[in-house]
Amino acid sequence: MDRHVLEPSAPPGAAAPDIARVTFRRIQRHMSPGIALSGKFAGQGAVEESASGCEVLLSDGRSVLDFGSYAVTLLGHRNPAVVDAVRRQLDVMPTSTRSLASPVSALAAEQVSEYLGGGLNRVYFGINGADAVEAAVKLARLATGRRVVVAVEGGYHGKSLGALGLTHHDRFRDGLTGLLDGVLHVAPDDPEAVARVTAETDVAAIVFEPVQGENGVRPLETEVLRRWSADARRAGAFTVSDEIQCGLRRCGDPSVALAAGIEVDAVLLGKPLGGGVVPVSALVCSDALYEPLLKDPFRHTATFGGHPLATAAVPAALAEIEAAADNGAELARLMEQGLRTLREDNPGLVADVRGRGLLWGVDFAGTELAGEVQMGLARRGLLVSPCLSRPRTLRLLPPLVAGPAEVGRAMAVLDDALKEAGAAWGGRG
Numbered sequence: 022m023d024r025h026v027l028e029p030s031a032p033p034g035a036a037a038p039d040i041a042r043v044t045f046r047r048i049q050r051h052m053s054p055g056i057a058l059s060g061k062f063a064g065q066g067a068v069e070e071s072a073s074g075c076e077v078l079l080s081d082g083r084s085v086l087d088f089g090s091y092a093v094t095l096l097g098h099r100n101p102a103v104v105d106a107v108r109r110q111l112d113v114m115p116t117s118t119r120s121l122a123s124p125v126s127a128l129a130a131e132q133v134s135e136y137l138g139g140g141l142n143r144v145y146f147g148i149n150g151a152d153a154v155e156a157a158v159k160l161a162r163l164a165t166g167r168r169v170v171v172a173v174e175g176g177y178h179g180k181s182l183g184a185l186g187l188t189h190h191d192r193f194r195d196g197l198t199g200l201l202d203g204v205l206h207v208a209p210d211d212p213e214a215v216a217r218v219t220a221e222t223d224v225a226a227i228v229f230e231p232v233q234g235e236n237g238v239r240p241l242e243t244e245v246l247r248r249w250s251a252d253a254r255r256a257g258a259f260t261v262s263d264e265i266q267c268g269l270r271r272c273g274d275p276s277v278a279l280a281a282g283i284e285v286d287a288v289l290l291g292k293p294l295g296g297g298v299v300p301v302s303a304l305v306c307s308d309a310l311y312e313p314l315l316k317d318p319f320r321h322t323a324t325f326g327g328h329p330l331a332t333a334a335v336p337a338a339l340a341e342i343e344a345a346a347d348n349g350a351e352l353a354r355l356m357e358q359g360l361r362t363l364r365e366d367n368p369g370l371v372a373d374v375r376g377r378g379l380l381w382g383v384d385f386a387g388t389e390l391a392g393e394v395q396m397g398l399a400r401r402g403l404l405v406s407p408c409l410s411r412p413r414t415l416r417l418l419p420p421l422v423a424g425p426a427e428v429g430r431a432m433a434v435l436d437d438a439l440k441e442a443g444a445a446w447g448g449r450g
Contacts (some may be wrong), residue, residue, distance in 0.1 A: 040080045044068045062153065065399055072098035075423050077404065088419045088431055089404040090186045092266045092380070093233065095293035096341050097422040103296030103337045110333035117329050122225045124326035129335035133303055136339050137276050137288055143311035146327040150265035150291040151179025153302040154228070157287050158183055159321055160306070161226035161259045161278035163313040168203045171218055171227040171258075175209060177235035178228065178263055187228055190235075190410040198234040207235075209241050215249040224284075226259040231277035232267040237414035238382030239377050240272075243281045250284045259310050261286065265291035265302065270342050270349055270421065272378035286310045296338030297420075301331035345421035352423055353378045359432035360417075363439070372413070381417045383435075388412045397438030403431055 027232035035248060045068075048057040049385065060068065067079035074097040076084045087094060096103065097383055117123050145156050158170055172178070172187040179185065186201035194201060205222075207214035215227055227249055233239040250260040262278035264286045269290060274280035276288050287310055291302030313320050325331075360374040360381055373384040385391040391413045398405055398415075406416040417435075419428065 028033070041066060041068050062247075062396070063399055063404065074098060074421055075427050081316060083402060085402040085404055086427060086431060086434075087404045088423075089406040090297075090418065091406050092271060092292045094297040094420050095269060095271055095379070095418075096297050096338065096345070097200050097420040098297060100296050100338075100341055100422070102296065102341050103298045103334050106296075106333050106337035107298055107330050110329050112328055117327070121323065123329060124334070125329045126332040129327075129332035132339060133290065133294075133305055137279060137305055140279075140305055141288060141305045142285075143306050143308060145306075145311075145313075145314070145321070146332060147291075147302040147304070147323065148300050148325055148328075148331070149179070150263075150289065150302050151181040151184040151303045151324070152323065153265065153289040153291055154178045154184040154187065155181060156262065156304045156321055157228065157261045157289060157306070157310070158187070158226065160304075160310050160313050161261070163320070164310055165225045165257065165259070167223040167225040167258075169218075169222050169224045170204050171224055171253075172206050173209050173213060173229045173233070173241070174206045175233050175410070176206075176228075176230055176263075177233065178230075192409065194351055209239070210245065210246045212245045215252040215256075215258075217235065219258060223278045224253065224256060224258040226261055227253045228261040228263055230263045230267065231281070231283075232272055232377055232380060234266040234380060234416065235408055235410050236413040237384060237408050238380055238416060240375070240377055243283070246278065247422055254284060259286040261287045261289065261306075263289045265289050267377075267380055268391060269293050269339075270346055270378070271380050271418070273350065273353065277377075279417070292344070294338060295331055295334045296341065298338075299328075299331045299334045301328070301335060302334075338351035342421065348424075349379055349421040351425075352419055352428060355425060355428045356381055356417070356419060359428060363432065363436060366436075367439055367443065370446075376417075379419050379421065382411075382414045383410065383417065384411075384414050386413075387446065388444045389441075390442055392440050393442035393446060394396060394435075397441050398434060401434045401438060403434045403438075423434050 045057045064079055067081040069077055070080045071078045075086055076089050078084050134142050147153050174189050176189050178187040186204040189206055253260045267277055278285050287306035295301040364371040364374050371387050374384050375382050408414040
């Protein structure tokens with residue numbers, strides 16, 4: 022059963038064939054052949070073994086640059102301050118009684134509220150982004166007594182049934198549409214949409230991503246979002262900004278919506294909130310939206326919500342994010358410059374580049390070309406995140422702790438992979 026092959030005891034690379042072979046076989050048998058195939062492709066037959074900063078060490082001894090990880094590793098891998106905070110908590114109380122009060126989650130709630138300016142003073146902690154979305158929608162419906170929620174075409178909010186109602190792409194919704202009622206999707210460029218919908222029906226909330234990550238990295242127009250928020254407020258509906266991917270300075274500011282002066286009742290945070298060490302998400306909201314939990318705090322709970330190890334990471338992660346913010350601004354400038362140059366140098370291959378801060382999408386001229394480029398990046402040691410909803414687009418998500426050398430390396434690898442793929446592609450769509 023190969024139970025002894027769990028981790029390498031030899032120097033890196035020495036046990037690579039066994040570890041990779043056993044890992045992929047276990048995934049095929051007990052998880053999914055598709056996941057095994059995807060992992061083989063990304064690692065070129067190797068598996069992840071350890072990581073630090075921007076680099077991931079593979080089982081065959083290679084080191085790859087991580088500009089992917091679906092936005093989780095904003096602080097890179099194994100940030101020392103976050104690891105130390107989690108380790109200290111692990112040594113004293115790694116889980117919660119759920120009956121006694123936890124000073125760890127209380128401190129995390131206070132600090133995440135203050136981090137967003139203090140205007141949104143109620144916090145609910147979940148484990149992943151979908152948890153925060155579920156809590157926001159549930160509270161909006163309970164607080165207003167209304168059922169309809171407005172979401173945006175192209176948006177992605179998770180795959181659990183409630184969050185999936187807001188997620189727009191058919192790939193994730195097929196076969197489940199009868200269970201996802203009560204959500205209306207509006208066009209992202211229609212400033213009149215919320216006014217029109219609220220005039221026709223009672224709306225509990227509107228939920229949007231200021232930057233749609235899974236939809237190919239598409240920033241929504243600030244003026245449209247301001248109009249939607251104002252119209253929702255006039256109609257007695259809540260406004261929720263889903264910043265699980267784009268918040269926490271991924272796109273430059275602690276909150277994209279709040280920095281733009283959009284009046285929101287909630288900001289949803291996740292992915293890097295645990296510092297890339299532990300999973301945690303947060304609904305940070307107003308008293309009005311949180312009202313159902315003020316009346317009955319047990320109306321929405323989760324056994325591992327506000328887990329001590331997760332919430333111990335939050336203050337350290339926020340402090341580290343702020344410490345690296347200036348570096349992030351410089352990296353953002355370099356990323357934009359490099360990707361604009363890539364597009365100018367390859368007009369027949371790169372259709373568009375879009376993004377903000379440290380979240381960028383590159384649109385290629387064809388789906389096959391995008392796949393060839395991704396394969397070339399894997400061979401050359403650069404991890405990126407594809408967009409499942411837009412297969413022609415690859416996402417680049419460098420960490421705040423990268424430097425000019427890492428950005429330069431990523432741009433050179435991307436250029437090499439694109440030229441190789443373009444020569445083979447030859448203009449095919």
